[in-house]
Structure formats: C-alpha cells, structure tokens
Amino acid sequence: MSKKEDAKKSKASSSAEQESVVSRRNFIKGTAIAGAGAATLMQSETSKAQEQDGPGIKIPEEIPRTLAEAAKPANFPMSGAEVFAKFCSDEGVAGFFCCPGNYNMINAIAAEGIPSYGGRCEGNMVSAADGFIRVTGEIAATSGTEGPGFTNMIMNIGAANAARSPLLVIASNKTIGEDDTEHGIQTAYQQSQTDGLKKWGKRMITPNRIYEYSAYAFRQLKTGVPKPVHLDFPGEISRARFEEPGELQYYYDKTRYRTESKAHPNPADITRAVEMIQRSSRPMIVASTGVFYDKAWEPLLRVAEKNDIAVVESAPQRGHFSDGHSLSASTGLDAIRSADLVILVGQYCMPSIGEFAFGPDARWIRIDPDASDIGRNVPIDLGIVSSEKAALEALEDALPSRTRQGWRDELASARKAFDDQSEEYYRLGLKYSADTESIHPAVIGRQLNDFLYNGDIDRQQTAVVSGGYGIGRYTRRYLRAYRPGQICNGAYQYGAIGPDIGYTVGVGAAVQNGIGPQAPYKGSPVIGITGDAGAAYSIMEFDTLGKYRIPAVMIVYNNNAWGVWTSGGGRGATRAQHMYLFQENLRYEKIAEALGCNGEYVTSPEQFTPALERGYKLAATEGISTLINCQGKKEFWTNEYPPSMPRHFAPGALAYYK
Amino acid sequence: MQETVKVVSAELQNYADRGIFQNFSLVEQASNGSVKYRFHWLAEMPFNLTLYAQKSKIEIRDILPAVPFRSEMDKEFRIFLQQRSAESVPLHRRLDDQRFTFSCKNRQEKLSITIGFQVGDGGEAAKTAVNLLHEIFNNFLLEGPYQNYMVEFFNVSEE
Numbered sequence: 168m169s170k171k172e173d174a175k176k177s178k179a180s181s182s183a184e185q186e187s188v189v190s191r192r193n194f195i196k197g198t199a200i201a202g203a204g205a206a207t208l209m210q211s212e213t214s215k216a217q218e219q220d221g222p223g224i225k226i227p228e229e230i231p232r233t234l235a236e237a238a239k240p241a242n243f244p245m246s247g248a249e250v251f252a253k254f255c256s257d258e259g260v261a262g263f264f265c266c267p268g269n270y271n272m273i274n275a276i277a278a279e280g281i282p283s284y285g286g287r288c289e290g291n292m293v294s295a296a297d298g299f300i301r302v303t304g305e306i307a308a309t310s311g312t313e314g315p316g317f318t319n320m321i322m323n324i325g326a327a328n329a330a331r332s333p334l335l336v337i338a339s340n341k342t343i344g345e346d347d348t349e350h351g352i353q354t355a356y357q358q359s360q361t362d363g364l365k366k367w368g369k370r371m372i373t374p375n376r377i378y379e380y381s382a383y384a385f386r387q388l389k390t391g392v393p394k395p396v397h398l399d400f401p402g403e404i405s406r407a408r409f410e411e412p413g414e415l416q417y418y419y420d421k422t423r424y425r426t427e428s429k430a431h432p433n434p435a436d437i438t439r440a441v442e443m444i445q446r447s448s449r450p451m452i453v454a455s456t457g458v459f460y461d462k463a464w465e466p467l468l469r470v471a472e473k474n475d476i477a478v479v480e481s482a483p484q485r486g487h488f489s490d491g492h493s494l495s496a497s498t499g500l501d502a503i504r505s506a507d508l509v510i511l512v513g514q515y516c517m518p519s520i521g522e523f524a525f526g527p528d529a530r531w532i533r534i535d536p537d538a539s540d541i542g543r544n545v546p547i548d549l550g551i552v553s554s555e556k557a558a559l560e561a562l563e564d565a566l567p568s569r570t571r572q573g574w575r576d577e578l579a580s581a582r583k584a585f586d587d588q589s590e591e592y593y594r595l596g597l598k599y600s601a602d603t604e605s606i607h608p609a610v611i612g613r614q615l616n617d618f619l620y621n622g623d624i625d626r627q628q629t630a631v632v633s634g635g636y637g638i639g640r641y642t643r644r645y646l647r648a649y650r651p652g653q654i655c656n657g658a659y660q661y662g663a664i665g666p667d668i669g670y671t672v673g674v675g676a677a678v679q680n681g682i683g684p685q686a687p688y689k690g691s692p693v694i695g696i697t698g699d700a701g702a703a704y705s706i707m708e709f710d711t712l713g714k715y716r717i718p719a720v721m722i723v724y725n726n727n728a729w730g731v732w733t734s735g736g737g738r739g740a741t742r743a744q745h746m747y748l749f750q751e752n753l754r755y756e757k758i759a760e761a762l763g764c765n766g767e768y769v770t771s772p773e774q775f776t777p778a779l780e781r782g783y784k785l786a787a788t789e790g791i792s793t794l795i796n797c798q799g800k801k802e803f804w805t806n807e808y809p810p811s812m813p814r815h816f817a818p819g820a821l822a823y824y825k
Numbered sequence: 826m827q828e829t830v831k832v833v834s835a836e837l838q839n840y841a842d843r844g845i846f847q848n849f850s851l852v853e854q855a856s857n858g859s860v861k862y863r864f865h866w867l868a869e870m871p872f873n874l875t876l877y878a879q880k881s882k883i884e885i886r887d888i889l890p891a892v893p894f895r896s897e898m899d900k901e902f903r904i905f906l907q908q909r910s911a912e913s914v915p916l917h918r919r920l921d922d923q924r925f926t927f928s929c930k931n932r933q934e935k936l937s938i939t940i941g942f943q944v945g946d947g948g949e950a951a952k953t954a955v956n957l958l959h960e961i962f963n964n965f966l967l968e969g970p971y972q973n974y975m976v977e978f979f980n981v982s983e984e
Contacts, residue, residue, distance in 0.1 A: 449917070504963060505915055520845060521867040524963045526918070527845045527955050546844025577915055636984075662984045731983040733973055805973075812972040 224763040226714060238280025247377045247400070247407040248275040250415065251337075254381040256281055258389075258421065260335065261305035261682050264292040264673065268312020269339035271405040276308065282680050286672065286711040289316045293323035293336070294669030294705070295676065300332045301484045302630055302652035302674050303683035304460050306388055308335035314353030317399075321360060322663060324395055328364040329661035330483035331456050331515040333393035335384065336361070336368075342402040343372055357399040366394035374407035379417040382424035389425060392515050392537050393460060429461075429554035430536055436551045437561045440510075440532055443549060444474060444566060447508035447530070449574050451477040451496060453523075453818050457513015457536065457555040459487045464651050466559035467512070468492075473563060475571035477578055479503060481514065481523075481818030481825055483659040485633075486648030486684075490820070491626075497648075497819045499581030500524070510534065513555040516660050517544040518825040523817055534558045585820075589613065589644050592810065596641075599808050600772050605800050607808075608638045608724055610772045612645030615722070618779050619694070620647055628688050630674050632657055632695040633823075634667030636730030637804055638722075640813045642696050643821045652677075652684040657697075658823045664697065664730075665704030668721060671695030672708050675717035675792075692718040692786035699725040699755065702794075706758050709792060713763040716790030720782040721759075723794055727751040728801040733812075752798060759794035767795040826858045829878040832948040837862055837874070840955060867962040869980050874954060881942050883954050887935040888961060891978050894931045898974070902936055903929050905965045909957070920957065925950060 240256065241249035252275035255263075263283040265273050277283040286292045289311035296307040311317045317338040327334040341354055358368050367387040369380055384396045412418045444450050454467055464487040471478050471494045478488040479496040488495060496502050503524045511533045517540065530548040533541050534555060541550035551558055589609075596609030620626040627650045633643055634657030648654045655674050657667050674693050681689030702723045712719050728748045734740075735747035756766025765785055767778035775797065782793030804812045817825050834851060841849035847865040854860045858878035863871045875884045892898050906929055909920040920927060926941035938957065942950035966975060975981040 501964075504960070505918055507917075520847070521962070524967070526963075527840060527959050528952070734976065734983050806970050809970040811970045814967050814972050814975065816967055 224713075226763075230714060239278045240280065241275065241278065243412065244408060244410045246271060246275070246405065247374055247409070248272045248405040249278075250377050250409060251381055251400075251405075252276045252279045252281075254378065254385075255279065255308060255335070258385050259305065260308050261303060262296060262299045262307040262673070262676055262680070263309070264295040264299070264307065264676075265289075265310035266292055266312070266316060268316045269310045269337065269400065269405070272337060272339065272400060273310050276310075281308075282676065284672070284676055284711065284715060286669075287707040288669075288705070289319040290321075290323040291666065291669035291672065291705045291708050291711075293320045293327065293334070294666030295673035295708075295711075297323065297327040297330065297332045297334055297666070298632060298655050298657075298670030298673030299677045299682070300327075300334060300673075301330065301655045301670075303677045303685060304462060304652070305683055306333050306335060307673070308337060310337045310339075312353070313338060313340045313357075313399075314355040317355060317357055318360065321364070323666050323669065324361060324364050324397070326661040326663040326666055327395050329516065330659050331393050331460075332395065332483070333388045333460070334395040335388060336365070336395050336397040338397075338399050339405065340370065340399040340401050344403065358397065361395070361397045364395065365397045366392075368397035368399075370399045370401070371404045372401065374404050375409070375414055376416050377404055377407070378415045382417065382421075385421070386425045392457070392535075392540070429557060430552055431557040432534075432551050432553035432561050434561075436549065437558075437565050439549055440551065440562065441565045443508055443530060443532060444476065444510075444562075445569075448571070449477070449502075449506050449577070450474075450508040450510065451479060451503065451506035451525075452510045452512055453514055454478050454480050454482070454488045454512055455514040455516075455818075456482045456484075457515060457534075458482070458559075459484050459513075459651060461513065461555040463513075463554075463556035463559050464488065466556055466563055470559050470563045470566065474566045474569045475574060476510070477502065477506065477574065479818045480648070480820075481822050483656050484652055484654060485656060485820075486653035487651045489649045490647040491649050493575060494578065496578055496581070498585045499578045500585055500816055500819050500821070502578045502581035503819060505577060508532070511545075512559065514825070515540075516825050518817065519544045522825055585644075592641070592644070595809070597772055599800075599803060603800050603802075604770065606769055606772055606775060606797050607803055608641035608799065609644075611638070611722060611724065611775060611797055612642040614772070614776045615642065615694070615779065616645035616647070618776060618783070620649075624783075627653065628691050629653075630655070630678050630685065630688070630691075630693045632667060632670045632674050632693065632697075634658060634664060634670065635696050635698040635701055635724060636664050637726065637812060638696060638698050638724035639823065640815075640821070642722075643823070644813075646820070650684060656823055660824060662823075664701035667695060667697035667701045668705035668708045671719050671721055672711050672717060675712065675719045676715070679715075679717055690718070692720060692783055695719055695721040697721065697723055698730060699723060699727070699749065699753065700729045702755055706755065706794075707762070709759045709762040709764045709794065712792040717792065718786030718790050719792040720779065720786055721792065721794045722779075722797060723755050724797050724799055725753065725755060726799040726801040726803065727753070730804070730812075732801055733804055748801075754796060756794045756796040759792070765791055765793040767793055768798070769795055770798045826878045829881070829944070829947040830854070830858065830860055830876065833876050833878075833883070833951045834860070834862075836948045836951040837864070837955070840864075867958065872958065874951075876947070876951075878947070881944055881947070882939055883942070883947075883950050884937060884939045885954055885958060886937045887932075888938060888958070889936040889966075889978075891934055891974075892931065892936050893934050898969075898971075899931055899936070901969060902965065905961075906938065909960060918956070918960070920953065925953060 248271035256279040296309040299307045538552040592609040593613040596607035732747035736744045760766040849864040910922040
C-alpha cells in the first residue's frame with residue numbers, strides 16, 4: 168500500500184469517527200452475538216471503496232439488531248416449518264447457510280437459534296455449509312428457493328456428495344396442489360435432479376409425516392457413510408398447522424427413531440489384521456474421511472505410536488494426524504511407494520488401482536462401516552466392517568508395542584526430500600517471478616507457509632481452505648495441518664474450483680463460532696486459496712464475509728486464464744485458444760473493496776508477505792476480510808517453466824482426488 | 826526354458842489374481858521360448874511384456890511413446906533408470922544391478938526397457954519389471970514436468 172493510500176485511509180478513518188449511522192465506519196464494537204447469527208461484529212476500518220463519492224458502504228442496522236435477538240424456539244401450536252426447525256435444533260444442526268426462499272423454513276430455523284447465514288448465491292451457500300461440515304464434523308443445513316434457487320445448488324451438492332459430507336439440503340417446492348399445472352413460476356421436480364448426488368431424499372407430501380421424515384433424514388445423516396440428504400418442502404407441508412403432538416406421526420425422541428450404536432469389528436478380523444501388521448516391515452495407515460467424522464484421531468495416534476505404523480492423510484479435510492508427527496507420511500511422499508501394507512481407514516471415496524502411489528506388492532486392509540463398499544476398486548487382502556474408532560481402539564488393544572526404526576528413518580528421509588524439493592521449487596519460483604515481473608505460485612506457497620507456521624502465529628491456529636487448480640498444485644505442497652479440521656481440501660474428488668470462496672465463508676463461520684475442533688481457535692482469521700477462474704464463481708460472497716464480519720484472507724492467483732489453458736493451444740487446435748483466456752491483469756481485489764472488504768494487489772514476491780500480514784491483521788483486529796490478487800503468468804504451466812503444472816499425487820499433502 | 830516360462834507366467838498371473846492388473850493374458854508363445862504377455866494396469870493402453878526365455882531377458886516394450894531420441898525426456902528417462910540402482914533409493918525398491926542388467930532402447934520414438942537375468946531368476950525379474958513399471962508411472966512421470974505429456978499421450982484428465 169502506498170503512502171498516499173495510507174494517508175487517504177487515515178483521513179477516511181478520521182471522518183468515520185464523526186458518523187452516527189450504523190455503518191462499516193461505525194459499527195458494533197466487540198459484540199458477540201450468540202445464538203441467532205453468532206457473528207462477532209467489530210468496529211471496522213474504511214475500505215477504499217468508501218473513499219469514493221456517493222453514499223458509503225454500510226451494514227444496515229437490521230443486521231446486527233436481528234442477529235442479537237434472542238432465540239425463540241417453537242412450541243405447539245407449530246407450523247410444519249417450525250416442527251422441522253425444532254427437529255434440526257434438537258439434532259444439533261450446527262450451522263445454516265441459505266439464500267432467501269423457502270421463507271417459512273429459513274425463518275423458523277433462524278428463530279430456533281441455529282447459527283444462520285444468508286449469502287448471495289444458493290450454490291455458494293451450499294458450499295459454505297459443506298466447508299463448515301468439513302472442518303467441524305457436524306451437520307450443517309442449506310436452503311434455496313424452488314426452481315431457480317434450487318438448480319443453482321446442484322454443482323455444489325455434487326461436490327458435497329463426492330466429499331461424503333453430511334449435508335442437509337432443504338428447498339421449497341411450490342405446492343402439491345399445483346403439481347403439473349405450471350401455474351405461476353419456478354416449478355421444478357427436485358428429487359430427480361439430485362439423483363446420484365445424495366444419500367437419500369424425499370419430497371414430502373403428507374403434512375403430518377413431517378416429523379417422521381425428518382427422522383428418516385437424520386438416520387441417514389448420522390449413520391454409516393455420510394452424504395447429502397435432500398428434502399423438499401411443498402407449501403402444504405411447511406405451512407401446515409399442528410395444534411398438539413398427537414397430530415404428528417411417529418412423534419417421539421431421537422433415542423427411539425435412531426441409534427448411536429456403531430458396528431464393532433469381528434475379533435477374528437482384528438487378529439488377522441494384527442498378524443498382517445506384524446509381518447509387515449513398512450505398514451501405513453491411510454487416515455481418511457471416516458477417521459474425521461468418527462472423531463477417531465486419538466485412537467489413530469495411539470495405534471500408530473504403539474506399533475510404529477506410518478500414517479498418511481487423504482480426505483476432504485486434513486489434520487486428524489498431524490503433519491508434524493514423526494510417523495506422518497503426508498509430506499513423506501516417497502515413503503508411500505515403499506509401504507508393504509496399506510490400511511485404509513474410512514476411505515469412503517475409493518481410489519482405483521494406480522490412483523494411489525502404493526506399489527504393486529503392497530497388501531491391503533480396508534476398514535469401513537459399509538460392507539457393501541469393501542472390495543470396490545481396490546482388491547482387499549482383509550476387509551473389516553466397523554466404525555473407524557471402534558476398529559482403531561480394537562487394534563490398539565491387540566497390537567504389541569514395536570519399534571520400526573528403519574521405517575521411521577525412511578519416513579524422515581522422505582519428508583526431508585519433499586521439503587528440499589519444495590525449497591527448490593521456491594528458488595525456481597523466485598527466479599521465474601523476477602524474469603516475468605509477476606509472482607510464481609511456489610513463492611506464494613512458501614511465503615504463506617512461513618507466515619502461518621514459522622512466525623508469531625500458533626501453527627495450529629489458522630484453518631485454511633486449500634483450493635484452486637494450478638495454484639493448488641503448488642500451495643498444497645506448502646500447507647500443513649497440525650490439528651483436526653485445519654485444512655479444508657476444496658477440490659476433493661469433484662474437482663470443483665468455483666466453490667472455494669463459498670467454502671471459505673463456511674470455514675470462517677465454523678471458526679467464528681468455535682464449532683468442534685475449531686473451538687480453541689474461535690474468532691481467528693481463516694485463509695482461503697483459489698484461482699482467478701474459481702474466484703469468479705463465488706466472489707460476490709465477499710459481501711457475505713463483510714456483512715457477518717467473518718475474518719478471512721482470500722488469496723486469488725490470477726494468471727489471466729483457465730488453469731487448463733494449455734489444452735487450447737498445445738495440440739494443434741485452431742480457433743480455440745480464445746475460449747481459454749480472460750482479459751489480462753484483471754483487478755479482482757477491487758471487487759472485494761467494492762463489496763466493503765479490503766483489497767491487495769501483488770505483482771512481485773516482495774509484496775506478498777506484507778500484503779498477507781496486513782490482511783491477516785485487519786481480519787484479526789477488525790473482522791474485515793481481504794482479497795489478495797496475486798498477478799501471475801499463464802505460461803508458468805508450460806514446460807518453459809519447469810516443474811510447470813505438477814501432477815497429482817495421492818495420498819498425502821498433495822492429494823485432492825481421493 | 827519351460828521352467829522360466831512357468832515361473833514368469835505364474836508371477837505375472839499372481840498380480841492379476843490379486844487384482845493389481847485389471848486383466849492379463851498370454852497372447853503368444855513361440856517355440857524359441859519367447860512369450861508375449863499383455864495386461865492393463867496404470868494406463869489406458871495395455872502393457873506388452875515379452876519374455877525371451879532362451880536369452881533370459883524380459884522386455885517391456887514401447888512403455889513411453891512420442892519420446893524423440895536424445896530429447897530431454899529421453900535423457901531424463903535414462904538417468905532415472907540409472908538412478909534406480911543408487912544407494913539413495915531404499916533397499917527394498919532399489920534395482921539390483923548386480924543381479925540383473927537393465928537397458929533402455931528408443932525405437933521410433935518409443936522407449937522400451939530390457940531386463941536381463943540369470944537362469945533360474947525369471948520370477949524375480951518379472952517382479953522387478955512390474956515394480957519398475959510402477960516407478961516409471963508413479964515416480965518418473967509423476968515427479969517430472971509431464972502433465973501435458975500425460976494428457977496428450979496417455980489421455981489422463983486435464984483436471
């Protein structure tokens with residue numbers, strides 16, 4: 168930021184003190200809003216956009232006022248919407264993200280006291296809920312209106328489905344009475360549109376079965392392998408009136424309609440697993456999705472340490488086994504190729520042979536709660552049907568203590584080789600940046616690593632949305648996870664880059680509210696990473712970040728092109744290249760400024776860390792988010808700049824497919 | 826000679842039985858002891874492995890297409906092959922150049938590898954060939970700047 172800009176900023180801040188309206192310049196200071204919205208709203212600084220002529224950007228007084236209102240849980244007589252909202256509250260739904268529509272329902276959910284957020288696009292709100300889930304392990308809900316709103320949600324539901332997120336999708340759906348008539352607008356048959364993108368779904372048609380079907384939904388969300396559940400509510404259901412409990416079918420407590428019981432492993436299978444582990448010289452656990460959702464990270468640690476078993480992560484979230492542990496293989500990629508026994512724990516999204524880098528002579532054990540999936544894609548030497556936690560606890564009991572010094576040494580050596588390679592990429596990145604007067608993604612990754620893990624900030628503090636396409640192939644290399652839910656792996660399996668800012672809203676909301684593993688870091692800033700292609704899909708959510716004072720720093724790698732742009736010119740294609748390119752040097756940070764947030768523009772390595780420091784500080788102290796627009800070159804993905812576009816490697820820190 | 830064919834076939838069949846290969850077939854057996862095998866594994870196109878039992882050699886033919894002779898990739902590949910015998914490679918993955926010989930050929934811009942073995946060591950040579958293929962696809966092609974190459978010649982997804 169130039170001195171001139173600083174001076175302008177100071178002047179603007181000074182004039183802000185004189186304002187009496189509730190605005191970004193004069194806002195509730197340090198007010199923790201519990202329950203309804205759970206946003207911690209703090210006094211803000213002035214954005215560059217406010218220095219322009221015309222009315223300044225401000226947060227209307229209704230937002231802090233209504234967020235501060237006490238929850239008003241429903242009681243009989245209740246509407247159908249209130250019955251459902253109360254049900255969600257009783258089941259512990261931890262967050263709710265929506266755009267208006269499905270009005271009775273979203274109002275009832277907010278009234279129940281479930282932390283609720285309203286954003287700018289239904290799809291992004293799905294991803295906000297998904298991101299929230301991925302770093303908390305708790306259920307979140309999302310809602311859109313019928314027809315257009317609902318169809319906006321589809322891509323993001325697909326991403327949540329691929330990630331196996333326990334996401335509750337609710338959407339209004341006209342009325343049963345108008346079915347097939349096309350009376351009015353926005354008619355859509357919803358359930359068929361989420362076929363293949365959900366675990367279970369239902370269009371409710373009988374008002375007094377609303378409670379019963381809510382139980383169906385939560386049985387699906389809370390048992391076995393999770394995936395989205397989709398309920399659509401015609402008007403007759405959400406508006407129905409229930410005077411007393413006797414009017415509802417199957418109206419009883421959750422202890423009656425579902426069980427907390429989980430599958431435990433067959434002792435004979437555990438005996439066989441122990442034999443295989445003891446025969447192995449280089450065993451490795453792949454700690455995946457199920458370890459996180461079953462909250463099994465403590466038994467995982469104990470099993471690994473008891474028998475010196477290496478652990479590598481692969482999941483939509485990272486951190487359930489710390490990258491800092493001497494048995495971690497998440498950054499010891501070459502050691503993955505050496506494992507002679509692979510123990511997949513909760514690997515819900517199964518790789519095919521060859522997608523994981525394990526060698527052809529490795530043996531495979533798979534632990535999974537769903538017997539019907541064991542043996543799919545990867546042939547097993549032993550399958551164990553069990554909850555992840557129960558199986559790991561059983562293994563902990565059954566395994567003898569053992570030291571495998573050779574294996575530990577190989578892991579350490581592999582991690583060092585990875586770090587050395589990362590340093591080499593950084594050196595190359597600095598050279599390429601200097602040669603092109605831009606910033607190479609390896610430089611962004613390395614400086615981010617330094618800032619988050621080697622400076623004044625507790626290295627466990629900052630949750631990161633690891634997104635982007637090309638940029639992600641570098642930043643994943645430098646990101647670390649030291650505690651559960653520290654990294655949300657944005658593109659996991661579905662490869663969607665557009666939701667990244669949506670995920671950042673959700674992860675930010677999770678940290679803002681201190682949900683699940685985020686509790687110790689409540690209120691801390693979060694970091695998001697995406698590319699220019701991805702940012703375009705969800706950049707309007709900077710309004711949502713600003714409106715709720717969700718403290719985030721979003722790094723946007725801007726290389727003027729889709730990440731796959733080399734496909735348009737490298738194979739003799741004619742008249743195609745233009746479709747892969749954008750206008751050059753677009754100023755995405757100015758969009759953030761125009762939406763009441765802060766913008767930084769970075770065109771060289773020297774500018775990045777200072778921009779990051781300013782953004783992080785602003786987020787931490789004022790709750791104001793920043794977009795850092797990092798100007799790169801699309802040519803970095805060509806072989807003129809090796810390693811150009813590094814290839815996908817899984818499992819481990821670089822993984823995003825599985 | 827028949828014993829070599831038997832053990833090499835069995836070793837490769839074992840990978841198929843374990844589900845590592847997607848399929849496996851012995852496609853041709855000549856009277857001079859050469860046997861051609863084909864299997865699908867790490868790529869869309871099948872791998873062709875030929876056992877020359879009389880000469881105690883296994884050839885993995887045309888592993889990498891479109892690699893001009895003496896090109897950067899050709900050179901890097903040969904260096905990679907050489908380095909697989911280095912002490913820096915963990916012993917359990919190191920190519921044993923005392924036990925086997927390894928040579929690389931570029932014919933019509935296609936790279937092939939031949940592994941020579943001692944009589945009676947065909948089974949281990951077959952395992953070595955399979956593991957070397959794995960290292961080529963999950964190490965050489967993964968660590969190098971070959972994203973665009975893999976998209977173009979192996980039909981891997983751009984994503």
